[in-house]
């Protein structure tokens with residue numbers, strides 16, 4: 001049984017489209033990433049899956065429980081950890097009081113270890129904490145009951161690079177222990193480092209679901225070559241060579257096969273050669289026509305090519321990691 005099954009899930013806020021016809025499954029033990037720029041529908045998808053927003057149509061199941069049925073979804077709640085994108089924690093409470101409350105709802109077997117690991121001072125008022133420290137509180141709340149399924153909305157936002165590493169290690173440990181994870185991000189590198197598969201969200205729709213490996217291989221190879229002869233652009237302007245730069249060394253992205261590359265280079269006396277995977281960003285251009293999601297990206301996605309989805313769904317179960325869960329916004 002998949003950890004998450006999502007069947008044609010659609011959520012409109014009045015006339016505004018949140019997500020439309022989103023279908024995918026997160027397999028047991030898988031880390032699945034939602035990637036998309038701001039407004040693509042990541043948060044809407046996660047909150048609808050959790051039953052915090054009622055879907056306009058479609059359905060979902062978390063750990064085999066119907067997300068749209070409050071009774072059924074309650075049964076899975078203790079086994080799910082949720083990190084909201086905007087935790088909106090009560091500023092007047094201390095971190096300790098907040099975590100006590102969460103612990104009473106779901107348990108907290110790993111609380112002490114997590115608090116120590118993230119160096120969190122529980123005695124501080126949440127309102128007095130920095131953004132990064134508030135994020136730590138939300139992370140402890142999401143992970144402390146050792147959930148079987150984690151839904152994490154932009155989990156590393158506000159965390160410094162060291163804590164981002166710590167977070168990544170924590171996710172891997174939970175997965176080693178058998179948990180499944182759905183996380184959202186608009187940072188490509190984060191998704192590539194942590195996830196097995198990526199769902200690319202674009203204007204509310206799932207434009208594609210791919211393994212990170214496939215994404216990488218579609219990006220082609222980055223070739224840098226130095227040859228003995230004097231060369232001009234025309235020598236390398238062949239099918240399969242992109243982003244050509246000709247100088248003392250020649251560099252290009254190669255999207256063809258190895259044999260064709262060897263044929264191309266065989267015309268020269270090669271003095272130095274480097275062939276490495278092209279950056280993942282280049283594969284991503286396919287979906288976003290140059291508007292690659294990343295820390296600086298705030299634009300809208302445009303012109304996705306190809307629509308590949310691994311569809312299906314069933315039923316789901318809400319769960320929250322914090323008080324901030326709320327109902328329809």
Ligand SMILES: Nc1ncnc2c1ncn2[C@@H]1O[C@H](COP(=O)(O)OP(=O)(O)OP(=O)(O)O)[C@@H](O)[C@H]1O
Pocket residue numbers: 013016017018019036037038039040041042043044045085186329
């Ligand atoms: N409460 C709401 N009322 C009306 N429209 C909403 C509401 N929440 C989200 N939307 C709209 O739904 C669409 C998807 O938004 P959503 O927040 O799910 O995207 P996102 O990918 O999570 O973006 P971000 O990275 O900025 O968090 C956007 O067009 C957004 O304006």
